Amino acid sequence: MESGPKPQSGLPLREATGLIRGRHQHHHPAAAATARHRRRQETVMEFLEKLSDKLSERTLKDFEIIRGMKMKLNPQNSGLMPWDPPYYSGVIRAERYNIEPSLYCPFFSLGACMEGLNILFNKLLGIALYAEQPAKGEVWCEDVRKLAVVHESEGLLGYIYCDFFQRADKPHQDCHFTIRGGRLKEDGDYQLPVVVLMLNLPHSSRNLPTLLTPGMMENLFHEMGHAMHSMLGRTRYQHVTGTRCPTDFAEVPSILMEYFANDYRVVNQFARHYQTGQVGKLICNTVL
Structure with a gap:
C-alpha cells in the first residue's frame, strides 16, 4: 500500500520528507x-x-x-x-x-591637518601617530614620511608611508594601497600591516608651508580612513584584511572620516592660521 510519494533517486531523506509535508521551501x-x-x-x-x-x-x-x-x-x-x-x-x-580657497587655506596647513587626525584618532581609538626615520633605501622618494600607528594598550599596530607630494613621475591619483597585509602567523604572532597613503599636494616653500583647500583636507581624511581600516582590521588571512573586502564596506571608514572633516566641532580643534595661530572658528562655520 502506497503511503505517499517515494523518495526520488539521490534525494536526501530530509528533503523527501519535506516534500511530503509540503515544507520543501523552508528546508531547502x-x-x-x-x-x-x-x-x-x-x-x-x-x-x-x-x-x-x-x-x-x-x-x-x-x-x-x-x-x-x-x-x-x-x-x-x-x-x-x-x-x-x-x-x-x-x-x-x-x-x-564666498568659498575662495585663498581665504581658508592658511588655516589648513598640512601639519595642522595631521595634528587634527592625531587628536581625532587618540580620542576615538586611543591611537597615536608617530613619525619615524626610515632606514636607508626603505622609501622610494626622500619626500615620503613614515608613520608608526601605536595603540595605547596594544602597542604598535602597523606602519603608514605618507607619499603626499607632487613629483614629475608620480601618478596623479589620491589613493591608499597595501604593501603588506596583516595576518596571523603560524607561531601565533601577528604580521603588522604596512600601507601607503598617496596624495598629490603642493610642496612647501621657504616661507610657506603646504596649505590645503577644504577639499584637499577632506580627501586627506578620506584616505586616512582607508589606512586606519588596514591598521585595525585584525584578520587571520591577509587576503581579507583591511580594505580587501566588499567595496561598499571598504568605503564606510572613509565616509565616516569625511563626516568628521566636515564637522566644525572637529575642525575647530585643529584649524589654525599658520602664521598667527588664530583659531579658524569663523572660517569653519562658513565653510562647514
Missing part, C-alpha cells in the same frame, strides 16, 4: 537563501522609495535654483543637461558662501 538551503535575498531586496527598495518620496520636493526646489543659475549665466541655452548640476551647484555654493 538554496530556497531559503533565495527567500532571504528577496526580503533584503524588498527592504532596500522600500528604503529607497521612502527616501525618494521624502527628498523629491527638496530636489525639485534645488533643480529650480540650478536652472535659475544656468539661465543667469547662459540665457541662450538654459535647459538643464545631465552634466550641469555638479558644475552649477559648485557655482552656487561659491557665490552663496
Whole structure:
C-alpha cells in the first residue's frame, strides 16, 4: 500500500520528507537563501522609495535654483543637461558662501591637518601617530614620511608611508594601497600591516608651508580612513584584511572620516592660521 510519494533517486531523506509535508521551501538551503535575498531586496527598495518620496520636493526646489543659475549665466541655452548640476551647484555654493580657497587655506596647513587626525584618532581609538626615520633605501622618494600607528594598550599596530607630494613621475591619483597585509602567523604572532597613503599636494616653500583647500583636507581624511581600516582590521588571512573586502564596506571608514572633516566641532580643534595661530572658528562655520 502506497503511503505517499517515494523518495526520488539521490534525494536526501530530509528533503523527501519535506516534500511530503509540503515544507520543501523552508528546508531547502538554496530556497531559503533565495527567500532571504528577496526580503533584503524588498527592504532596500522600500528604503529607497521612502527616501525618494521624502527628498523629491527638496530636489525639485534645488533643480529650480540650478536652472535659475544656468539661465543667469547662459540665457541662450538654459535647459538643464545631465552634466550641469555638479558644475552649477559648485557655482552656487561659491557665490552663496564666498568659498575662495585663498581665504581658508592658511588655516589648513598640512601639519595642522595631521595634528587634527592625531587628536581625532587618540580620542576615538586611543591611537597615536608617530613619525619615524626610515632606514636607508626603505622609501622610494626622500619626500615620503613614515608613520608608526601605536595603540595605547596594544602597542604598535602597523606602519603608514605618507607619499603626499607632487613629483614629475608620480601618478596623479589620491589613493591608499597595501604593501603588506596583516595576518596571523603560524607561531601565533601577528604580521603588522604596512600601507601607503598617496596624495598629490603642493610642496612647501621657504616661507610657506603646504596649505590645503577644504577639499584637499577632506580627501586627506578620506584616505586616512582607508589606512586606519588596514591598521585595525585584525584578520587571520591577509587576503581579507583591511580594505580587501566588499567595496561598499571598504568605503564606510572613509565616509565616516569625511563626516568628521566636515564637522566644525572637529575642525575647530585643529584649524589654525599658520602664521598667527588664530583659531579658524569663523572660517569653519562658513565653510562647514
